[in-house]
Amino acid sequence: MSWRYQKAESGAPRVLLVTQRGLQPAASRGLRFEFEDQVQELDVADLAGPDGPVIASPLMRRAARAADRAVPGLTSLLARDRPPLAARYELVFVALEALSDLLVLQPIDWLLRLAPASICFVDEVWRKGLRDRGGELRLLRPFDRVLLGTAGSVEELQELSGRPCGYLPPSVDAAALCPYPLAPARAIDVYSMGRRSPQTHGALLELAERRLWFYLYDTLAANRVQNHREHRRQLGNLLRRTRYFLAYPGKADAAVETGGQSEIGFRYFEGAAAGALLVGEPPANPWFERLFGWPDAIVPLAWGSTAVEEALAPLEADPARVERARRANVAGALLHHDHVYRWAEILSAVGLPETAAMERRRRELRRLAALACSGDGMPGPGARPS
Numbered sequence: 001m002s003w004r005y006q007k008a009e010s011g012a013p014r015v016l017l018v019t020q021r022g023l024q025p026a027a028s029r030g031l032r033f034e035f036e037d038q039v040q041e042l043d044v045a046d047l048a049g050p051d052g053p054v055i056a057s058p059l060m061r062r063a064a065r066a067a068d069r070a071v072p073g074l075t076s077l078l079a080r081d082r083p084p085l086a087a088r089y090e091l092v093f094v095a096l097e098a099l100s101d102l103l104v105l106q107p108i109d110w111l112l113r114l115a116p117a118s119i120c121f122v123d124e125v126w127r128k129g130l131r132d133r134g135g136e137l138r139l140l141r142p143f144d145r146v147l148l149g150t151a152g153s154v155e156e157l158q159e160l161s162g163r164p165c166g167y168l169p170p171s172v173d174a175a176a177l178c179p180y181p182l183a184p185a186r187a188i189d190v191y192s193m194g195r196r197s198p199q200t201h202g203a204l205l206e207l208a209e210r211r212l213w214f215y216l217y218d219t220l221a222a223n224r225v226q227n228h229r230e231h232r233r234q235l236g237n238l239l240r241r242t243r244y245f246l247a248y249p250g251k252a253d254a255a256v257e258t259g260g261q262s263e264i265g266f267r268y269f270e271g272a273a274a275g276a277l278l279v280g281e282p283p284a285n286p287w288f289e290r291l292f293g294w295p296d297a298i299v300p301l302a303w304g305s306t307a308v309e310e311a312l313a314p315l316e317a318d319p320a321r322v323e324r325a326r327r328a329n330v331a332g333a334l335l336h337h338d339h340v341y342r343w344a345e346i347l348s349a350v351g352l353p354e355t356a357a358m359e360r361r362r363r364e365l366r367r368l369a370a371l372a373c374s375g376d377g378m379p380g381p382g383a384r385p386s
Contacts, residue, residue: 005083006040006047014090014352015039016114019049020101021228030228030235031266032095032123034173037229038339039093042357048083053104089115091350094143097123099136112142117350121168123149124250127156128259137161145349150250150263151287168345169291170269173232174338175364177273178330179240180371189213191242191276193235193267195253200246203306216242239274243322244299244312247271249283252303264288272297273333275326275372279311294332296325327372334369 004022007013017040021033039045092115096102099122112118120143130137130153140146140161147168148154158165190204190213201217208215216238225231239245250265251258262284268291271278278298282288292298301311315322340361344354 002051003083004047004049004051005085007084008040008044008046011044013044013046013086015043015045016085016089016092016111017045017047018092018094018105018108018111019047020096020105022049022051023053023104024097024101025225025228026223027225027228027231028223029097030225030231031170031172031270032097033228034232035171035339035342036095038173039343042340042343042361043355046083046085046089048085050105054106054108085114087114090117090352091115091347092118093346094118094120096121099125099133099139102136102139106139108139109142117145117352118143119145119147119346119350121147121149121346125150125153125157126258126261127153128257128261130156130160147346147349150261151285152261152263166349167287168342169264169287169337170266171337171339171342172266172269172273172333174273174333175361175368176233177236177239177270178334178368178372179275180330180368183275184241186241186243186276187214188216188238188242190215190244190246190279191238192217192246194218195248195251196246197253197304199304199306200301200308203308207308235270236274239271239276242271242274242276244279245271245274245276246301247278247280247298248303249281249285252281264291268292268298269333269337272329273337275330277315277322277325277329291336292332294328296321296328297332330372331369334365334372338365340365 004019017036019033019036020029021036036047040047092112094105094108102108102120120140125148137157137160140163143163146157146161146163146165148157148165149168149170151167154165154167189208192201192204192215196217204215204217207213245267247265247267250263264283264285264287268278272292277296279301280298281300281303282292282298299311299315301308305311338361340358344358347354
């Protein structure tokens with residue numbers, strides 16, 4: 001087992017990012033790795049993470065944690081090929097997809113002791129079965145604060161873990177996804193990425209064949225990526241060329257896992273930032289209206305519906321409405337859903353000041369948002385009409 005390490009480009013680092021990119025190079029985690037990359041541009045941050053479990057044996061992990069409580073710092077000796085970390089940081093930030101990811105990072109206390117403040121962010125925590133996960137919940141105790149990407153689990157996790165918890169919505173590199181000022185032709189009529197309803201998929205296949213539309217959908221289930229930056233760049237290229245993008249609550253077809261809990265997934269943020277029109281269902285979640293509270297943020301199409309043509313007909317007949325909705329999506333993402341805004345929330349939670357790079361980023365986002373709202377950056381020659 002070795003450690004990946006990226007040193008801050010300049011200055012004494014104040015943040016240590018503990019990453020899982022060496023352990024889980026999955027496409028579904030690419031957005032989180034992108035966030036870490038963005039933080040390194042916005043702040044002075046080192047990034048480190050193991051390429052394998054720190055200790056493979058669960059029994060040895062428990063023994064190591066007990067030993068570390070008796071002799072603080074002892075477990076740092078177990079991290080072979082340790083990276084040349086700074087002696088002190090102001091914040092240690094650990095990003096995970098699921099609570100179970102904490103297991104392979106154990107023992108982690110020696111890393112958390114490198115800073116006076118520590119935050120654990122977990123993308124997915126479902127209320128269902130949470131009370132039965134006492135072992136994983138105990139691993140949260142060393143953290144000063146826990147942030148979740150699932151709003152409906154915050155209160156219960158706080159009660160069970162005893163740690164202050166909060167909701168951190170997804171975010172994107174909104175500037176990279178922005179289609180302006182040189183908007184490409186939207187040659188992809190409908191894009192369905194990841195999970196899909198078989199009924200709606202069948203209806204879209206029929207519609208695409210009849211109207212000669214380009215319907216893009218996944219045909220492979222492999223989740224590993226060789227390079228998360230290339231994956232994110234390719235996804236952005238596709239989304240900027242998409243007219244309608246299907247978006248449904250996270251794991252909409254996995255009620256056995258979620259218990260019916262309705263959460264805001266990545267698709268809404270990615271599609272909107274690229275100027276695609278979202279087609280699907282808003283989550284039964286009060287946060288959606290707060291985050292996407294502009295007209296035509298989503299075109300209603302129930303999960304499992306076959307009435308695709310009927311849902312899209314009013315938009316197909318009104319190109320001006322489509323253009324307004326497209327630009328509202330882009331501007332909304334630039335002004336509210338870029339990674340810089342989420343990093344600002346994290347810094348605020350631990351009382352750290354923002355950086356000059358963050359203000360420069362905000363200025364550029366405001367410039368692009370003004371461009372989106374102005375009507376400039378219209379599609380060039382060869383662009384398909386909306």
